[in-house]
Amino acid sequence: MLLSEQAGRSAAAKIPRPATLRESVIEAIQELIVSGQLKPGQHLVESELAEMLGVSRQPVREALQQLSGEGWVDLHPGQGAFVHVPTVQEADQLLAVRALLETESARLAAKHAGKDGVRRLRELCQGGIAAVEDDDVETAVALNSELHALVTALSGNSVLAELASQVARRVRWYHTPVARQRGMASWVEHSQLIDAIEAGDDNRAAKIMREHTEHTRASYMEQRENEPVEPAPKPVRRRRPRTPYAR
Missing domain, CATH: 1.10.10.10 (Winged helix-like DNA-binding domain superfamily/Winged helix DNA-binding domain)
Known part of the structure; x- marks a missing residue:
């Protein structure tokens, strides 16, 4: 053959x-x-x-x-x-899509996570709480991304996981400036989410994730309103020097 x-x-x-x-x-x-x-x-x-x-x-x-x-x-x-300076509109649209994907991820994770999945989620959450207490924003942001990625992986839906991964890095870009502002509240919400996943309460898990992602979106919008980013300068057209007429 x-x-x-x-x-x-x-x-x-x-x-x-x-x-x-x-x-x-x-x-x-x-x-x-x-x-x-x-x-x-x-x-x-x-x-x-x-x-x-x-x-x-x-x-x-x-x-x-x-x-x-x-x-x-x-x-x-x-x-x-x-x-690139993200416009408020494009950030809002991407964070809205993220909310849809991750809300469904949380709902499915509550059905499929299992004990090992819950254990790994709690380890990430404990690490994130420690990072916030140490004011280590970089580590907190990285662990936040890992936790959300794990929730999506635990959903058992590979298509959903692939779609979520496509927006994950840009979500981290938008999350970084507000990570300190969100602080411990974000990790309290993570802990509540894990409790709902462990209990197998898919409706509660979805509700917590939806509210959690909305809090991040609202924080980003507030931050942009208070600290607007100046766009890059527009290109300047340079006139060509005139060629002197031959005499």
Whole structure:
């Protein structure tokens, strides 16, 4: 039997390939943006990024082009690259979609989590509470993302998990600026959510998650209202110098 015929009958395991340099640079720049080390509207200088990441300018240039297409970076002719400034509308829309996905995730997790899943959720929650007590925002944000990802994984719905993962990083970008403001209240809500999941109360788990995601959305909107972000400067058109007439 030909290999092509065998492949058609059963899916072969894919051989993992190492990330290219460009992909690694894209990942690194996204993390710098999500963590707040690169601020919305900040000018991104290729040479500075290349030096920071220990690479040449070429993969940085390629990464910025791709990140521009994905909405992380804005490219302005004559000005350069800038960290994208999310509009209030796009943030609101994404956080609304997140609420729908994660509310359903919580409802299903209450049916399928099991004792081991609940144990792992509680470990993450305890770590998050400790991070808040230590005022370690970076760790708290990372553990928050892990906890939400685990709830989705415990839902048992792989399509739901894939959709949630597509918006997870951008949600973390929006959550980081308000993590300290949300503080311990966020982790109290997480604890209540885990209690509902452990009890198998799917309706309560969904209700808590819906309210929890709404609190984060409201905090982000309030933060944007109180601390508006200035957009990147608009490109300046330069007039070509006039060519003197021949005499």
